[in-house]
Every structure is written in C-alpha cells, then in structure tokens.
Amino acid sequence: MPAKKKAIKKKATKKKVAKKATKKKVAKKKVAKKKVAKKKVAKKAAKKKVAKKATKKKATKKTTKKKVAKKVVKLNTDAELFDSILELIKITSTVIPDDVQKVILESLAREEKNTTAEYAMNIIKSNIEIAKRKIQPLCQDTGTIIFYVDVPKGYIQSDFVKICHKAVVKATKLGYLRQNSVDTLTGKNETMNIGPGHPSIHFHEHNKETIDIRLMLKGGGCENVGAQYAMPYNALEAGRDLKGVRKVILDAVQKAQGKGCGPGVLGVCIGGDRGSGYINSKEQLFRKLDDENKVSELRDLEKDIVETANKLGIGPMGFGGKTTLLGCKIGTLNRLPASYYVSVSYMCWAYRRQGVTLDKSLKIKKWLY
Amino acid sequence: MKKLNYPFQKEDILDLSVGDMVLISGKLFTGRDAVHKRIHEGTKPPVDLKNQIIYHCGPVILEKKGKYEVKAAGPTTSIREEPYQWEVMRDYGIVGVIGKGGMGPKTLQGCKDYGCVYLHAIGGAAQVLAEKIKSVDNVYWRDLGSPEAIWELTVEDFPCVVTMDAHGNSLHEKVEGESGNALKGLL
Numbered sequence: 001m002p003a004k005k006k007a008i009k010k011k012a013t014k015k016k017v018a019k020k021a022t023k024k025k026v027a028k029k030k031v032a033k034k035k036v037a038k039k040k041v042a043k044k045a046a047k048k049k050v051a052k053k054a055t056k057k058k059a060t061k062k063t064t065k066k067k068v069a070k071k072v073v074k075l076n077t078d079a080e081l082f083d084s085i086l087e088l089i090k091i092t093s094t095v096i097p098d099d100v101q102k103v104i105l106e107s108l109a110r111e112e113k114n115t116t117a118e119y120a121m122n123i124i125k126s127n128i129e130i131a132k133r134k135i136q137p138l139c140q141d142t143g144t145i146i147f148y149v150d151v152p153k154g155y156i157q158s159d160f161v162k163i164c165h166k167a168v169v170k171a172t173k174l175g176y177l178r179q180n181s182v183d184t185l186t187g188k189n190e191t192m193n194i195g196p197g198h199p200s201i202h203f204h205e206h207n208k209e210t211i212d213i214r215l216m217l218k219g220g221g222c223e224n225v226g227a228q229y230a231m232p233y234n235a236l237e238a239g240r241d242l243k244g245v246r247k248v249i250l251d252a253v254q255k256a257q258g259k260g261c262g263p264g265v266l267g268v269c270i271g272g273d274r275g276s277g278y279i280n281s282k283e284q285l286f287r288k289l290d291d292e293n294k295v296s297e298l299r300d301l302e303k304d305i306v307e308t309a310n311k312l313g314i315g316p317m318g319f320g321g322k323t324t325l326l327g328c329k330i331g332t333l334n335r336l337p338a339s340y341y342v343s344v345s346y347m348c349w350a351y352r353r354q355g356v357t358l359d360k361s362l363k364i365k366k367w368l369y
Numbered sequence: 370m371k372k373l374n375y376p377f378q379k380e381d382i383l384d385l386s387v388g389d390m391v392l393i394s395g396k397l398f399t400g401r402d403a404v405h406k407r408i409h410e411g412t413k414p415p416v417d418l419k420n421q422i423i424y425h426c427g428p429v430i431l432e433k434k435g436k437y438e439v440k441a442a443g444p445t446t447s448i449r450e451e452p453y454q455w456e457v458m459r460d461y462g463i464v465g466v467i468g469k470g471g472m473g474p475k476t477l478q479g480c481k482d483y484g485c486v487y488l489h490a491i492g493g494a495a496q497v498l499a500e501k502i503k504s505v506d507n508v509y510w511r512d513l514g515s516p517e518a519i520w521e522l523t524v525e526d527f528p529c530v531v532t533m534d535a536h537g538n539s540l541h542e543k544v545e546g547e548s549g550n551a552l553k554g555l556l
Contacts, residue, residue, distance in 0.1 A: 116530045119390055123491040123528060130496035140429045140441035140495040140516075175440040178429045179515055187403070189514035221446045221470065221492060236556065247556050254552045257545055259446060259470035261492035308555050312548040317492060318471065319530060320544050350493035 078163055080362040085167035085213065087364060089145075092215045092354040093137045093176045096128050097369040099289045100265075100326070100351045104128070107263055107316075107323035117321025124316070124349055139261075139350040141219040142177040145199035148286065150212040157203050160211075164201060168193050177217075202279075214286055214355035214368065222264060222348040225256035226281075228274060231340040240340045242301055245270055246308075252344040253309045253325065258318020261348035265289065265327040266305065269343045272333035277343035284329035285347050286355075288369065293330065302328045316349075326351075373465075377420050382464045382486050385531045387538040391488060392526040396506075397424045397467065401445055403517040404510060405453040408461075415509040415519065418461040422488075425450065425468035427516030429495075430505065437505035441495035442522075444469040447487070455479030471532055471541030480535050487533035489540075501527040 096104070108121040131138040145168060149160060171177045172192040181198040182189045193199060206212070229248040231240045236251055238244035249268055256262070267284035269277045293299035305328040315321025326349065335341065355368030373381055375395020385391065398416060400423045408414055428442035447454075447468030454472060457463055458479040465485060466476070469492035480486060490498060507521040532540040 116388060116390060119528075119530065120491050123494050123497050127491070127494040127497045130500065134496065136496055136499070137429060137441040138495065139493040140427060140443050140499075141445065142429075175429055175431050178427070178441070182514075189516070219493070224446065250552060250556065254548050257470070257541065257548070258492075259448065261469065311555060312551050314544060314548050317469065317489060317530075318541060318544055319489070319532070320540070320547075348493055 077362045078159075081160070081163045081358070082167050082170075084356060084358055084362055084364045085164055086170055088213060088215055088354060088356050089167060089171040090135065090174075090176045091367075092217055092352050093142055093171075094131050094135050095354075096132075096138060096351065097353060099369065100349075101128060103289055103326045104263075104349060107326060110322050111316070112322070115321060116317075116319040117315045117323070120316040120319055120321075121323070127350075137176060137178070138352060139219055139348070140178055141221065142180055143217040143219040143352070144223065145177070145193060146216040146218060146282065147199060147201040148204065148214040148216075148283070149201060150204050150206040150208070152209050152211070153205060153207075155205075155211070160203075161201060164199065165194050168199050209360070210365070211358045211362070212355060212368070213358070215353065216282065216285060217352040218282070218345075219261070219348055219350065222260035222346045225252075225260035225346045226278070227252040227255065227344045228277065229342045229344075231342060242297060245342050246301060246304065248342050249305055249328070249344060250308060250312075252346070253305075254312060254314070256346055257314055258316070260346040261350065262314065262318065263316055263323040263326045263349055265347045265351060266325065266329065267345040267347065268328065268330040270330065270332045270341075271335040272341060272343070273336075273339065274341060274343075276333055277341045278345065280331055280333050281343040281345040284331050285345060285351075286353060287329045289327045295332075298330045298332070302330050305330075377422060377464050379420070379464065379484050382484055383535050385486050386534045386536065387531055387540045387543075389531040391529050391531060393422070393465075393467075393488070393529060394525045394527070395523065397422050397522045397524055397527070399424045399426045399428065399518070399520040399522065401425050401427055401517060402449055403513040404519055405450045405457065407510070407513075408457060409453045414461060416521070418457070418463050420462060420464050422465035422467060423457065423463055424490075424522070425466070426520075428499070428520060430515060430520065437508070439499045439502050439505060439522075442499040442502055443493055443495035444490040444498075446470045446492075447472050451475055455483075458483040458485045467527075467529055471539065477533055477537065477539050477542075480533055481537045484535050486531055486535055488529035489532040490527075490529050498527065501525055 111118040111121055169192040181191050181193045181195045233248050236247045238247040267281040269280035306325050309325040312324055314324040356364045357366040359365040371389050371391045373391050373393045425445045425447045426442055427445055429440040431438045447470050451473045454476045467488045467490050501524045502522050503525050504523045509519040511518045
C-alpha cells in the first residue's frame with residue numbers, strides 16, 4: 001500500500017476513535033446530570049441504585065475503550081503484515097537468491113565457449129539481471145504459490161490466511177504474479193490466484209515469538225517432470241536401499257531431460273506416504289544450496305547425484321552440455337513396513353524462493369536467503 | 370548466428386538445421402493449450418496462419434489505458450501440443466513453432482512433411498524475451514483467459530536454437546538417446 005493511502009487510512013481511524021470519544025464524553029455529562037436530578041429527589045435506596053448503575057456503566061466504558069484500542073492495533077498490524085507479504089512476493093518473483101545465482105554463474109563458466117549450452121546460460125544470466133533491475137517476474141509462469149509459515153504459540157492462522165489472500169490478489173494486479181489459477185473442471189481462470197488449494201499455505205508452530213514466512217513459486221514445467229517411485233522399482237532393478245534410491249533419482253533426471261527448464265535442483269524425500277513424501281521433497285528445496293546434510297550417507301548421495309547427473313550430457317535446456325543439475329537435497333521420513341517411496345521434485349533454474357522473519361509489529365526484520 | 374526475418378519464407382526454413390542459433394525478427398502469434406485444443410476441435414483460427422510462426426507462450430500482459438504492456442513472456446512446455454501441432458502445420462501452413470522442451474515424433478514428421486521447424490527458446494528467460502517484443506499488435510480469443518489467448522506480437526532479434534528441423538533431425542531425440550546410454554553405464 002502506498003504511504004499516502006496508509007496515512008489517510010490511519011487518519012480516518014483516528015477520527016473515528018475521536019468521534020467515539022466525544023460521544024462518550026457527552027454520555028458522561030448526561031449521566032452526571034441525571035445523578036444530580038435524582039439526588040434532588042433524595043431517596044437513599046434510589047441513590048444506591050444510581051451508584052450501582054454508574055459503576056456498571058463505567059466498567060463497560062472501560063472495556064469498550066480497550067476493544068477500540070485493540071482494533072486500532074490490529075488494523076495497523078494487518079496493514080504491516082499485508083505490506084510484508086506483498087514485499088516477499090515481489091522479491092521472490094523477481095530476484096534470484098544469492099546461493100542460487102552463485103551456482104548458476106559457476107556453471108556458466110564451466111560450459112564450453114560458442115556452444116548452445118553457453119548461449120543458454122548467458123541468456124539465463126542476463127534474464128536474472130533484467131528481472132532484478134526492472135522488478136519484473138523472472139519467469140512468466142509465476143507458479144504454484146507455496147507458503148511455509150512458522151508461527152508462535154497461540155497465533156490465529158485464519159488471520160494470516162485472510163491477509164495473505166489480499167496480498168496475493170494485489171501482487172497479481174501489480175504483475176508480480178500471473179493470473180495462474182484455473183478451475184479444473186470449467187477451465188476458467190478468473191480469480192486472482194485464489195481458489196481451492198491456491199495459494200498453498202503450510203503452518204508450523206515454533207518456540208519463537210516471531211513469525212517466519214518462506215515462499216516458493218514453483219512453475220508448472222518443472223512440476224510436471226517430478227516423479228515418485230514405489231520401491232523396489234523393477235525396471236531398473238532398484239531395491240529398497242540407497243543404491244536403489246540413487247538409481248531412481250538418476251532415472252528421474254534422465255527422463256526430465258531439459259523439460260523442467262534445466263539446469264535444475266532436485267528436492268528428494270525417501271520414505272513417507274505418497275502425499276507426505278512429495279510435500280517433504282519440496283521442503284528440501286527450502287534448504288540453501290551450499291548447506292551440508294547432517295546425515296553423512298545423504299550428504300554423500302547428494303554430492304554423487306549432482307556429479308553423476310552432470311556426466312549425462314543433457315545440459316542447459318536439454319541442448320547437451322556439462323551442467324544438468326545445480327544441486328540435490330535429500331531428506332527422509334519414516335515409512336510403513338510395506339511402503340518405500342522415493343519422491344523427486346524438480347526445481348527449474350529460475351529457483352524462486354525467499355523468506356522473511358517479521359518483527360513484533362509484523363514488519364520485515366530479516367531476509368532468510 | 371543466423372537471422373530469420375518476416376515475412377518468413379519456406380526456403381529460409383528449409384535452410385535451418387539442428388543446433389543453429391537463430392535471431393527472429395517480425396511477427397509471432399502466441400498459442401498454447403486451449404488454442405490448440407479449440408483448433409483441433411474444428412474452430413478456424415481467427416487469423417491467417419500461413420507462413421507464420423506460433424509461439425507456445427502464456428505471457429503476463431497488463432492493460433494500461435488501452436495499451437498492452439508485456440511484463441514477462443518466456444516459452445511454455447511444448448510437448449502438451451504434441452497431439453495437435455502437426456495438424457496445424459497441415460491445415461494452416463505454419464512454418465515455425467517456438468517453445469521449450471522439444472516435441473515428439475508426430476511433430477517431427479509434421480516438420481518434415483509440411484516444411485516447418487521447431488525453435489527452442491530459453492525456458493524461464495521471460496525478461497530477456499519480453500525485451501525482444503517491440504509491440505503487442507492485437508489479441509484474439511481473449512475468452513480463453515489472458516495466458517491462453519492468441520497475442521499478435523512484433524519481435525526483434527528474438528533468440529532461439531533450432532532443435533527440430535524440416536529434414537527429420539531432432540536434437541531432443543539425440544540427447545535423450547545419448548543420455549540414456551550414458552546412464553546405463555553410470556548406474
């Protein structure tokens with residue numbers, strides 16, 4: 001919201017509060033007058049009653065005052081939250097995170113000169129620069145809008161959802177997001193990214209007083225090349241162990257070719273059920289590219305997958321070349337004895353994820369990537 | 370680096386081969402899923418597509434005071450049009466398709482039979498490509514929604530790589546085959 005509008009809104013609320021206050025003053029005077037009149041009639045019993053009424057009225061006045069005060073605070077924090085979410089969407093859609101940019105530039109340097117691979121990576125590089133400079137979406141498919149929100153104990157989630165929806169609509173009107181939500185049965189795309197499942201918001205309670213919001217914009221092209229394997233996967237003789245897991249992850253990379261706008265990053269979950277596995281695979285994509293997996297077997301596997309995938313020769317956009325993957329992040333969930341899933345989510349090079357920590361007034365305090 | 374200028378000529382198309390880096394200048398029509406489905410179901414396109422290029426793209430376009438402003442315009446995944454694309458080549462005489470991810474055997478055969486070429490734009494490069502769009506000249510089938518409508522665009526030096534030519538060659542087939550063989554050795 002522009003500063004001017006906000007100021008006008010604040011003024012308007014102040015005026016309203018002021019009006020209410022004058023009304024109350026008038027009411028007070030009336031009560032006082034009544035008191036005097038009744039005193040003149042001078043019956044003890046009546047006096048007592050009036051006194052009681054007066055105290056009652058005083059009490060109610062106090063609570064209404066408090067309510068008004070609370071409402072004003074809430075209006076202000078609502079506006080701050082709206083601004084913070086809108087800013088988060090804007091930056092996520094238009095600026096590539098530093099850790100991703102670093103890896104993209106490294107891979108550009110690695111490609112052979114005067115090849116289509118180098119050509120593609122150079123265009124990607126200038127695309128990143130232009131999007132940031134013009135504050136316009138890196139990719140026109142602004143993707144599924146996925147929020148992960150860490151909230152303090154007792155936080156009312158429906159409050160967040162309401163403001164979040166408003167911010168998404170505004171971001172769509174401003175062109176940071178494309179009108180991207182289609183009614184599956186009618187094929188109509190009429191809402192501003194609001195509808196069943198859109199945006200996708202995941203809440204998590206944490207032991208801090210602050211709110212952390214992470215956002216990922218995941219395009220359809222890369223989502224379409226995601227894959228889930230129920231192990232054992234006989235076509236590759238892949239069993240229920242990390243050797244088998246390695247086989248199916250590499251198979252997913254080979255099948256994806258350049259269709260997911262490579263070079264990409266994999267988020268992988270081993271275990272879970274079909275639903276939780278895919279969700280966890282996306283959560284892996286919130287990890288920084290340069291972080292290290294705490295589980296040593298997984299750390300080795302992540303490294304191995306990237307190195308091996310880059311020997312496949314698929315290259316940027318599937319043109320052939322040295323960089324097929326920019327990274328791979330693997331996590332696990334427990335599974336049933338009968339199930340062993342490997343869920344692979346593919347993220348395109350236009351890796352749009354950001355996050356913020358909000359301060360108590362719900363302004364952005366810190367960027368997370 | 371090769372150039373492809375409007376009006377597009379059959380000879381220029383036949384001259385292109387897989388791996389060529391091409392800069393396109395002239396007119397493009399966007400068309401993606403809903404457009405292809407509607408044409409396939411028997412509705413005639415609202416514009417003459419003979420010797421034209423179709424761009425698989427769902428742009429972000431804002432309307433300001435009756436003027437269109439292109440905010441982002443990269444390619445979308447082409448393989449979804451695989452069932453229909455060859456028909457549009459046969460029935461309406463398009464000479465080029467721009468998209469990403471490549472297309473399959475039906476389209477490759479169509480390219481060969483009707484003298485057409487598949488040009489791969491850089492997926493996700495919505496800003497670089499939007500800058501190459503010099504004007505938005507018209508819009509058709511708006512009822513399909515903004516990303517799905519047919520936008521008539523004028524572009525200058527729009528960068529692409531030929532990945533399927535009119536002579537039966539597909540870079541996608543080649544890379545898929547080679548990477549499949551490489552994978553067998555690495556598992």
